[in-house]
Amino acid sequence: MxxxxxxxxxxxxxxxxxxxxxxxxxxxxxxxxxxxxxxxxxxxxxxxxxxxxxxxxxxxxxxxxxxxxxxxxxxxxxxxxxxxxxxxxxxxxxxxxxxxxxxxxxxxxxxxxxxxxxxxxxxxxxxxxxxxxxxxxxxxxxxxKIAYSEEKSKFFISHDNDTFHASFLQDGFWALRNGRFDVILKLMTAEALRNPGWINLDKIMDINDEHGIKSTFFWLVNKGNTFLKKGLKNADYNFDDSYVQAQVKQVESRGYYNGLHKSISKETYKEESERLSFTPIANRNHYLRLNVEEHYNELDNANIDLDFSLGFAEHYGFRNSYGVPFHPFDLAAKKTNKVLEVPLAIMDTTFHTYLKTPRKDIANLMIDFLDENKNGKLLSVLWHNKFFTSYKFEGYLTIYKTMLAYFKQEGINPVDQNEIAETYKNH
Ligand SMILES: [Zn+2]
Known part of the structure; x- marks a missing residue:
């Protein structure tokens, strides 16, 4: 002391x-x-x-x-x-x-x-x-003179469920360009049976189970076009539909977690979280769109304990130059917020959409970054459900598995959202 x-x-x-x-x-x-x-x-x-x-x-x-x-x-x-x-x-x-x-x-x-x-x-x-x-x-x-030894980093995995049905369009376009009419036929059948390939949460959990990961799945309560901008969309599913609710239940029953994926809407975080079929303790904002002046107070008002939104969409790394969860300070109100922010280090779409990194290079870039940060950090990783699929997103599953193999080899262990909340509750 x-x-x-x-x-x-x-x-x-x-x-x-x-x-x-x-x-x-x-x-x-x-x-x-x-x-x-x-x-x-x-x-x-x-x-x-x-x-x-x-x-x-x-x-x-x-x-x-x-x-x-x-x-x-x-x-x-x-x-x-x-x-x-x-x-x-x-x-x-x-x-x-x-x-x-x-x-x-x-x-x-x-x-x-x-x-x-x-x-x-x-x-x-x-x-x-x-x-x-x-x-x-x-x-x-x-x-x-106060003794301290830095621990190995830990990692946290989560998934944003934005799209279940776009496979027909996006994979279909890929198939057309590649002359894969067999694939088009398969996609049409799957969509007709309401079992498209992008409803793949069971497969994601099978993979994560092998690595002792209990990840968090974030859900959007609003569907379709947003008020903000043409082409900017929320979910392509209705959260209340029974087949979606079956997925939510499956996540819970397998010991995984569901969270709020704050949509682009005029509703408050509290209003959106009340429309969920579960009580969320975690949130991530869709498109990582947030305004730090309002974001944390909104989360506090909604009684959400954990937030995983703080990352740059355009680049992997640390948006606030800190790889450790923290409670933000509100300069306007001169108070510390209740919510714990867990900075986001890596997101699949950063490479795919923003950096447009050739797929063969992504795993190496990620591992170089992770290797620089293998001590003393909590490495938070976002992999969307569609990045586990074949065709258009072919290759991303291998990148994901390469990352998990790296973590295993280095003795970097997974933590789930409850463990994070427990570890940092007095911070
Ligand atoms: Zn999203």
Whole structure:
């Protein structure tokens, strides 16, 4: 147990205490705050054991959130004397401060990777925050002597169920282009029997069972076109249809999990979650479309404990430069949100739709990234149900299995959503 005195202006105190708590949880350090007889001080003054940049907090209070206001040569806040301020840098990155009030958004309202600091500094594949925390710990003698050994990373698997019926169109188009009329006939028969190849949750669970994985399946309650943009669709199924409900039950009965896949709609998260046939404790937003200023408060209002949405659609890696679950801090309300955010590291469509990576190269890219992050992280992976199918998505199943083989070889074990909630409940 160490005691610490946080000596900053009242308007900055909650932010600093939040980040200090995040740092301590990262290393399992037990601490208390005190104004007398303390082991170390955190403050703006040059005599502090951990000195912070007052300028950084002034900018935050003035709602100056753009990364260009805070960083020049590297994504790190510096003191007047040029020394790094790791704690403030961590706060900025973890909470996606660059996204607040940002107008760098795409046509559906998503913060653009292209305009991000991660793109500018070429660091999206790195968990910078864990690195900053380690450097901070090593730079303060009182902290350095606290023993800590980093554990092997763990991985979490989930699936977004967007489409069950598009096989007929999408695989059919593939079959036409490839002259596979036998396949077209097969697809027509399957669709007529209401048993299309993309209703494959049983097959996904068979594969996951072999690896001890109990994954989460996210469900959309809204179907068809969205109000936002032409061609931007929610589910191609009716959540209430009996064959869909049979899938939901099958997931439950096999010990897997169902969650909310927040659709693109004007409904609140709470309204959508009340339309589900189960009580969700986890969510992921469709298209990873979210606005950090509203997202976490919406989740808290809906009593959703876990969120898996925080990733860039356009690039794998870490949207907030941190590979560990955390409770976000709401700068406007100056409070910590209840929901636990589990950053998303890898998504199949990033390679398929955004990066357009040749299939033969995907597994290697993924493994290079995972290998750089094999310690101290929770590696969250999204594989849509349709990426387990043949024809149009041929090859993605092999990539998925290669990833699982890598995890096994490295002793990186799976965790399910309940284990995540339990592990990080006091963070
Ligand atoms: Zn989706």
């Amino acid at each position: 160490i005691t610490v005195k946080v000596d900053v202006s009242p308007d900055s105190k909650l932010i600093v205490e939040y980040t200090w708590n995040l740092f301590c949880k990262h290393f399992d350090i037990v601490y208390s705050c005190a104004n007398e007889s303390y082991d170390l001080t955190i403050g703006f003054g040059p005599d502090s054991d951990i000195q912070l940049s007052e300028d950084f907090y002034n900018k935050l209070h003035n709602k100056d959130y753009m990364w260009k206001s805070h960083f020049t040569n590297s994504p790190i806040v510096t003191l007047d004397n040029g020394q790094p301020d790791y704690l403030s840098s961590a706060f900025y990155l973890v909470n996606c401060v660059q996204e607040l009030k940002s107008t760098d958004i795409d046509s559906i309202g998503r913060f653009l990777y292209q305009q991000s600091l991660q793109n500018h500094f070429n660091c999206v594949k790195k968990d910078l925050v864990s690195g900053y925390f380690s450097k901070l710990k090593d730079s303060v003698p009182t902290l350095k």
